[in-house]
Amino acid sequence: MARVRLIDVAERAQVSMKTVSNVVNGYAHVQPDMRARVQAAIDELGYRPNLTARRLATGKTGMIALAMPEIDHPYFGEMASHLADIAMQRGYRVIIEQTLSDPEAEKAVLQDREAGLVDGVIFQPTRMATLDIARLHDDLPLVLLGEVDAPVTTDHVMIDNVAAARDGAAHLLALGRRRVAFLGLVDGDITMTNRRRLLGYQEALVGSGIRPDPALVLTTRGFESHDAETAITLALEGGVELDAILCRDDRFAAGALTAIRARGLRVPDDIAVIGWDDSAITGYTTPTLTSIAPDKRQLAANAFDLLHERMQGHHGPGRHVIVPHAVAVRASAPRA
Amino acid sequence: MARVRLIDVAERAQVSMKTVSNVVNGYAHVQPDMRARVQAAIDELGYRPNLTARRLATGKTGMIALAMPEIDHPYFGEMASHLADIAMQRGYRVIIEQTLSDPEAEKAVLQDREAGLVDGVIFQPTRMATLDIARLHDDLPLVLLGEVDAPVTTDHVMIDNVAAARDGAAHLLALGRRRVAFLGLVDGDITMTNRRRLLGYQEALVGSGIRPDPALVLTTRGFESHDAETAITLALEGGVELDAILCRDDRFAAGALTAIRARGLRVPDDIAVIGWDDSAITGYTTPTLTSIAPDKRQLAANAFDLLHERMQGHHGPGRHVIVPHAVAVRASAPRA
DNA sequence: TTGAAAGCGCTAACAA
């Protein structure tokens, strides 16, 4: 069952390849009867264009890469889902790249385009530094996700992490909490994102006339839920007094809930908890989790739009787009 | 900055394209000095092969599609993660297709290959019937995931759902439970998977001398966590007596936990709960969730292997591979 | 072992 080619259709319809191509690509100026004849041949033969050949001829692959630390994470899963959806509607396919936060993998991502694999890349870096990105970036259409310290030349979509953290902390303060902890720093992880969230957290405290207490800035050993659990357990056992926790993501918040309950304390009565990402996790915990909610759909849509413009040949300095966020209020930190 | 092509390297190294190609592809019989000369030219010019051109020439894309209902689901996310990992190691890229359980989208999946997009497809169907799959299947290398009523001609990887459900129910019975509910049927959803799980559930009951009570086979309105919550709430309010629940997935189990707690009952003391998938959700709930654990890594590895053989030209009848499962015991249904 | 040249299937100038 040899594949049907464009030229086979042309022969069958007694026309040139060009005409068939015009019909296939929906070119406007084709005589109706001609079009009908070609279409008939296409249908009879069951012709489907070979995308690889088209790509080689046009230089466009019709694919974009989505590179992120782990696809198996509620936040990234949601982002991937939105992006796959949006890209598909616009006629693009998405290939996934899981970097697992490995610096080598992150570098490899930026070289895919060179290999002619994809037309552009949407990338959430965790390990790569600004300079490396700028160096490897070249003329590859690229949009960065998340609050990285992005090169000025690169497009970039994020939420306002300072404001979001401020809003989260303010929500806790509005509940009358005065010993608000920030659970977000991971040993050896000094990302821009965290620095900005910490800043927002502090701003909120100061704004309420509270002096930030370094003992309330909690550090974990790793990125897993149980690392957060351990951190909270240690803090509680260590006599750190706290009545609220703002967490770097929902997984951490879930871990915090577990630790708090293990101490026989109640959420939110004794300690209110806010997560981050507004992922599906918020519905699985007890109590349900109040969470900082980035507008993920917007994030994905804006990232795609920026990338699309670049792929269309847009040049110019990097654009930085801020997407709205909200505090999704649930039981772990109810409305005041 | 025009791209460096094979021919540029050839000129630079004063050899033919063939020789450069041999070096690039690691062909054995190349004189060492020749190889060195070519390699030098490659490095100097920073040559990278154009994958699209290679594909057109070889007819292989080096990509596989992974098609599943939703990438944003803990189980599928994990599967995607494993598969991306395995495929990458074997030199393949994965493109994701989200069908959202839409019949049209499922059909489209099987036609990607025709378009020369991918060399093969790993597909977890939910809507498509055996016959449709067989019809569209053609000679497309295809491996099915999950216990579908697969065409005999198609490869297929799954766990033994009858045995897994039996094991889950048996675990609950071993805890002394006698009113074990099955929360798995969704209105209008009559998948093979569920039928087989229901069968295993009944076998376990009968094996313990218990007569299955139809009132304990619970139906939900949809696939979300809150649908499960509603179902359990209704059952409890309706006076259905139960002391254990076997759920179709962890999300349902999470919903069940919520409903049980809302009634003021305790897990596992009053009602033990078992989920399915052994996803990350199991760690976020209170109490943590005992769950049927398919060997997801094996599932992915076997699926890839079967697909790889097909892509290498293997023909022959469909192979059905059973992958091990276990009961991952946690607090919601502890060991007896 | 290496070279020359013919495709792979399509698009896009350029002609007609």
Added chain:
DNA sequence: TTGTTAGCGCTTTCAA
């Protein structure tokens, strides 16, 4: 409006 033809960059016979 439609036809002709030269690429796109690589692999792969077939010769040398």
